[in-house]
Amino acid sequence: xxxxxxxxxxxxxxxxxxxxxxxxxxxxxxxxxxxxxxxxxxxxxxxxxxxxxxxxxxxxxxxxxxxxxxxxxxxxxxxxxxxxxxxxxxxxxxxxxxxxxxxxxxxxxxxxxxxxxxxxxxxxxxxxxxxxxxxxxxxxxxxxxxxxxxxxxxxxxxxxxxxxxxxxxxxxxxxxxxxxxxxxxxxxxxxxxxxxxxxxxxxxxxxxxxxxxxxxxxxxxxxxxxxxxxxxxxxxxxxxxxxxxxxxxxxxxxxxxxxxxxxxxx
Amino acid sequence: xxxxxxxxxxxxxxxxxxxxxxxxxxxxxxxxxxxxxxxxxxxxxxxxxxxxxxxxxxxxxxxxxxxxxxxxxxxxxxxxxxxxxxxxxxxxxxxxxxxxxxxxxxxxxxxxxxxxxxxxxxxxxxxxxxxxxxxxxxxxxxxxxxxxxxxxxxxxxxxxxxxxxxxxxxxxxxxxxxxxxxxxxxxxxxxxxxxxxxxxxxxxxxxxxxxxxxxxxxxxxxxxxxxxxxxxxxxxxxxxxxxxxxxxxxxxxxxxxxxxxxxxxxxxxxxx
Numbered sequence: 001x002x003x004x005x006x007x008x009x010x011x012x013x014x015x016x017x018x019x020x021x022x023x024x025x026x027x028x029x030x031x032x033x034x035x036x037x038x039x040x041x042x043x044x045x046x047x048x049x050x051x052x053x054x055x056x057x058x059x060x061x062x063x064x065x066x067x068x069x070x071x072x073x074x075x076x077x078x079x080x081x082x083x084x085x086x087x088x089x090x091x092x093x094x095x096x097x098x099x100x101x102x103x104x105x106x107x108x109x110x111x112x113x114x115x116x117x118x119x120x121x122x123x124x125x126x127x128x129x130x131x132x133x134x135x136x137x138x139x140x141x142x143x144x145x146x147x148x149x150x151x152x153x154x155x156x157x158x159x160x161x162x163x164x165x166x167x168x169x170x171x172x173x174x175x176x177x178x179x180x181x182x183x184x185x186x187x188x189x190x191x192x193x194x195x196x197x198x199x200x201x202x203x204x205x206x207x208x209x210x211x212x213x214x215x216x217x218x219x220x221x222x223x224x225x226x227x228x229x230x231x232x233x234x235x236x237x238x239x240x241x242x243x244x245x246x247x248x249x250x251x252x253x254x255x256x257x258x259x260x261x262x263x264x265x266x
Numbered sequence: 267x268x269x270x271x272x273x274x275x276x277x278x279x280x281x282x283x284x285x286x287x288x289x290x291x292x293x294x295x296x297x298x299x300x301x302x303x304x305x306x307x308x309x310x311x312x313x314x315x316x317x318x319x320x321x322x323x324x325x326x327x328x329x330x331x332x333x334x335x336x337x338x339x340x341x342x343x344x345x346x347x348x349x350x351x352x353x354x355x356x357x358x359x360x361x362x363x364x365x366x367x368x369x370x371x372x373x374x375x376x377x378x379x380x381x382x383x384x385x386x387x388x389x390x391x392x393x394x395x396x397x398x399x400x401x402x403x404x405x406x407x408x409x410x411x412x413x414x415x416x417x418x419x420x421x422x423x424x425x426x427x428x429x430x431x432x433x434x435x436x437x438x439x440x441x442x443x444x445x446x447x448x449x450x451x452x453x454x455x456x457x458x459x460x461x462x463x464x465x466x467x468x469x470x471x472x473x474x475x476x477x478x479x480x481x482x483x484x485x486x487x488x489x490x491x492x493x494x495x496x497x498x499x500x501x502x503x504x505x506x507x508x509x510x511x512x513x514x515x516x517x518x519x520x521x522x523x524x525x526x527x528x529x530x531x532x533x534x535x536x537x538x
Binding site: 031067068069087088090092094098099100103104105106109110112113114116117118121122124125149151165169 | 299301350414415417418420421423424425427428429430431432433434435475478479480481484
């Protein structure tokens with residue numbers, strides 16, 4: 001299959017799929033400074049987008065805008081979720097260094113916090129919700145640490161816990177910010193297997209500075225460097241990166257690992 | 267000991283100690299967990315401005331302290347999110363500004379300022395019935411708010427950004443909680459005084475945190491440790507005729523040191 005064919009199949013596949021987010025010409029940043037400019041992007045129900053770009057290029061700003069943590073200076077974002085708007089059906093895994101590791105909270109409580117919503121500010125969690133957490137804890141194989149304070153976890157365990165928090169509410173979109181920092185290679189490959197499975201149920205956006213690892217898992221690539229260039233394939237060459245003014249190096253041994261995933265076709 | 271209970275002032279002092287321990291146990295756990303001890307220091311010292319104003323204009327200084335600490339709490343909360351001022355610098359400015367206002371007003375108030383020392387260093391043995399009613403109201407309000415919104419408070423303190431993505435009115439909660447922090451501080455002025463409040467909000471929590479690492483447990487153990495320290499300190503201050511506030515803090519630190527040694531012995535034993 002040539003690259004052109006893959007793109008065609010991809011387009012056809014996308015046409016039938018439900019759009020969940022529509023970003024139109026947004027500019028955003030902090031304290032009046034523009035970090036990302038004129039960004040337009042459409043996100044569909046089973047997307048698996050890798051967001052790449054150099055440090056400070058606006059990767060985190062882009063996802064924070066999607067998460068409504070930042071209000072864009074101009075442009076608009078439309079959310080076309082199945083769930084009601086107040087439900088905020090986006091799961092988010094922040095960069096681990098933004099978390100206070102010595103906060104006195106247990107793993108189970110962190111996971112349960114993913115279920116908090118406007119309607120649940122007062123109400124206690126139900127038995128079903130607690131059961132849901134138990135099932136998730138089992139699936140992620142973290143039963144042995146469920147009652148521990150988060151301060152005692154390793155980097156990989158921490159990511160599992162925060163992934164549980166992000167998905168316990170069954171979001172329609174899962175956003176991960178640099179999930180592969182502070183973790184070992186073993187967990188990293190496990191993580192991508194988990195994400196592949198989750199992608200059957202939800203759209204995924206994963207931010208990474210390590211394009212080599214993510215390109216074989218994601219379906220499409222968004223290059224962020226103030227502007228966003230959306231590359232509708234997971235195959236990307238150094239020439240294309242240069243064209244997108246995305247100054248990152250493809251570090252490979254011999255050749256760039258170009259793989260189109262099978263799940264593209266179904 | 268029993269004969270002390272015949273004195274009304276001593277019974278009042280015990281009730282005040284109990285109420286202060288409960289309030290500071292709860293609010294202190296929030297402050298320590300969220301690492302906003304410095305903010306609490308700022309609110310505490312800003313309240314001195316209100317005390318000075320009370321003296322000068324002739325109303326209850328504690329009322330002035332309430333207004334000033336509430337304002338300080340909300341200004342700090344506002345500044346931390348909305349402007350380019352660095353939060354810790356803003357706190358330092360408020361901190362010293364409040365003290366300055368207090369000193370100026372007390373200086374220009376004609377005559378001698380009675381009880382000034384009691385606001386700086388506390389005087390739990392002189393709490394009035396009105397003080398007690400105020401303390402009771404604050405304690406009930408804080409206890410109720412924390413038991414109703416427990417999980418929301420815990421999760422907001424832990425990771426407010428995540429709750430914002432879940433559409434939770436985090437900022438509203440922050441303002442309410444900062445208001446309660448301010449009220450808890452005002453309540454403690456009578457017990458230990460402005461200079462020593464910060465220890466009432468941190469020593470029991472640090473002691474509890476030696477053995478437990480869960481918010482709820484730290485909260486309950488802090489109340490117990492606070493009760494132990496303040497009651498012992500209170501009785502000791504009576505018999506040794508030393509200032510009650512300093513005595514309470516002294517015994518709290520003694521408890522902390524004893525618990526620290528116990529922990530050391532336990533870990534040493536288990537490592538063999």
